[in-house]
Structure formats: C-alpha cells, structure tokens
Amino acid sequence: MSTPLIIAAHGTRDADGEQTCRRFVERVARALPDVKVGLGFVELNQPGIPQALTDIVDGEETRRAVVVPLMLGTGAHVRRDIPGFIAEALEEVPGARIDYAPHLGADPRLVDAVNQRIDAAMGDWRRDETCLVFVGRGAVVADANADHVRLARMHYEAGGWADVQECFIQVTRPSLPEGLDRAYAAGHRQLVVMGHWIFPGRLRSWTFQQAEAWAAAHPDARVRVAEVIGDCDELAAVVIDRYREAMPEAAAEGSPAYVAGLLLTGRRVVVVGGGVVSTRRVPKLIAAGARVTLVSPTATGALQALAAAGDVAWERREFAEGDLEGAWYVLADTDDPGVNARVVAEAERRHTFCVRADDAVQGTAYTAASRGVGHLTVAVVGDRNPRRSRHVLEAIVGSEDVRQAIAEPFRRN
Secondary structure: OOOOEEEEEOOOOOHHHHHHHHHHHHHHHHHOOOOOEEEEEOOOOOOEHHHHHHHHHHHOOOOEEEEEEOOOOOOHHHHHHHHHHHHHHHHHOOOOEEEEOOOOOOOHHHHHHHHHHHHHHHOOOOHHHOEEEEEEOOOOOHHHHHHHHHHHHHHHHHHOOOEEEEEEOOOOOOEHHHHHHHHHHOOOOEEEEEEOOOOOOHHHHHHHHHHHHHHHHOOOOEEEEOOOOOOOHHHHHHHHHHHHHHOHHHOOOOOOOOOOOOOOOOOEEEEEOOOHHHHHHHHHHHHOOOEEEEEOOOOOHHHHHHHHOOOEEEEOOOOOOOOOOOOOEEEEOOOOHHHHHHHHHHHHHOOOEEEEOOOHHHOOEOOOEEEEEOOEEEEEOOOOOHHHHHHHHHHHHHOHHHHHHHHOOOOOO
16 A cells, blocks of 8 residues: 655645645646545645644554655744644554655756746846846745755856846845845846745735836836746656655665765766756866866856866767767766756666766766765765765764774774
C-alpha cells in the first residue's frame, strides 16, 4: 500500500486562491493515482493540518504519511508551525509514522515557471533593457530572506536582465515601493515586477496595488506585473519529487552514489552552461588540473575572466552533438532542462560520467560538497539536498576531534 501524501498549504481568505490550491491538489492526485493525496492548511482554511493528518493516518492500516510543505521558503511555517501540527497528530494517533519532506526551495523547474510568468507579462520588452523587481514574502527567519536575495541574484546572473532589485512585501525591507525606487534611482524606466509566491491571495493583491500606485506616481516609467506561479505541472512535479524523496521505503543508509576520487589532471572536461552553477564548479576542476572546455553562448564575468586568462577554452555557442568527443567528465549546468537532457544522453552514449545540475538523478554522477583541509579533501555525497550536505560538511570540518586528527602527524603502528 502506497504511503499517503498530505500537502501542507498556507491558507488564504482569497476564494480564488483557495480554489486554485484545491485544483492543484487534484492535479497532484491525478499524477499519483495509487496514492491517497490530502490537503491541510496552516491557517484560515479547513481542514487544518492536524485534522488532515489524523483523518488519513488513523484510517490507514500502515498508519504512515508524508507531509510536503507547499512553501517556497524556509520561514516560520516550515520550521515551527508544520512540525508542531505533525506532533499534534502523532499525539492523537500513537504509533503512527509521519515523515516531513523539505520545502520546495529554488528548484530549477520552479525557476522555469517563474520565467514563463515574467515573459508573459513582458510581452515585446527585451530583458537587457528591463529591470526585474523580484518580490519575496518576507519572514521573521533571516535565512528565508537571505534565500530570496540569493535567488534574485541567480535570476540576474542567468536571466540577461539589465538589473534585478530584490524586495519584500511584508515583515522586512526593502519594501516593494522601495525596490521600485531603487530601480528608478539607478536609471531604469522599464520595470517588470514578479511576486514570488505560489497562488493568488492577499500578497498578489498587494503586489498589483502597490505597483500600480507607484506607477501612477512615476508617469515617465513603464511597469508591468507578472502573475504568480499558480496551478501548473512544474509545481506538481516538484511536490511529487519531495514526496518520493521522503517516503519511508525510499530511505536507505548512505547515498546511492559510489564514492571515488577522479584524477583529472590533463584530461578533458566539458562544462555546458555558463551560469552560477558552473561559476562555482569550474575553478575546482581547474584546481584539479583538468583541461576545461566551456560550451555556452554567454558566461558570467568570473568565467569570462578564466577564459581570458587561458584557464578555460570557451566555445561561445549552444551545445551541439559531438561536443563531448574525448571528454572524461561532463557537467550539464544550463537552465534549460531540454539541453541538459541532451547532454546527459550524449554522455551516456559515450560512456562518460555526467553531472546534471537541474535534476541529479537523471545524470550519472553527483557533485560532492567538499573542502580542502590541510593535505586532505573532506567531501559529503548526499541525497540531492545540497544544503544538508553543506551543513554536514561544516559540522565535520568544524569538529575539534577532526581538526586534531588532521593536525597529528601520521604514525605507523
């Protein structure tokens, strides 16, 4: 019997927002015909999460369920409220098992959905002539706000924008009007506003109202507002993945990857995509002595500098069949899932290991979170949760016992 799924949604007073949420849950249920899919709300709507969990878990022979938070950020609802509701349900149904999946985060499929909404709002505008004003919810949890700023930067690096200004709709600053003011002060007169949340509700209403009021006060500027992510296949795919990753039967000791150290000195490595992910990974490949070829029509400033210095051979074009000839290792790092799939497929035909940045399980290798310590490299190969891997790595490297072990000279017994 499949483990039931409970989708934990925020809740809203907006009738359209509630109905959109319920339609989305129906979309997920259609995609998982053998799974009982339920819905619970943090607030404002019914059923609440404890009731939704109790109804499903108490009625199941297995007394098990997986909760997926329908939340983009890791704010107080994700960290405090939903775990508290799970604890309430477990008190009502002793002996039950409820697994809690990670929040949705900046999954590449959601980034793609956001870009679709932005492009629809922009119409005939060019990105390199437009400033994106990227609006987050705003939270009392600093990490959640920092994640929004980081995502805004990723949009700037990969999106071809003239500028990106991040701001927030509530709790913290800069506010949306302040974000628009900053864009205006920087000389931008063509602005597109994107509210980064899932369904219609008061946040969407505030975004449109504040953007329209600001535009009325600045008649020399043009402002367009994008729609929210909404009920879509991309969102459903991410929720389903979070569910499958958290299912008890999917849990296993260790990572599914076989751990090995690659000696890449003098060997050809092909990196497809010149964005933020490649910017992080290419310097480590260079440090390992690899002959790196970058295939991408555009590249970040850091990658351009490496190419200018002769550390990277840059092919300034789209990926084409034959680009992996002679490669020992490949990275598919573009923001286009179709291109990444083509890179993986060609690498597979050539029996060459390939890391796929947007969907790790579709590749044939994982990139470990790693750090050089003395003459050692300490690495963690995880379960496609890079934040967890980094936290574990920091805990290992920061351990006093580990530091002492590294400092001690090697002694033969």
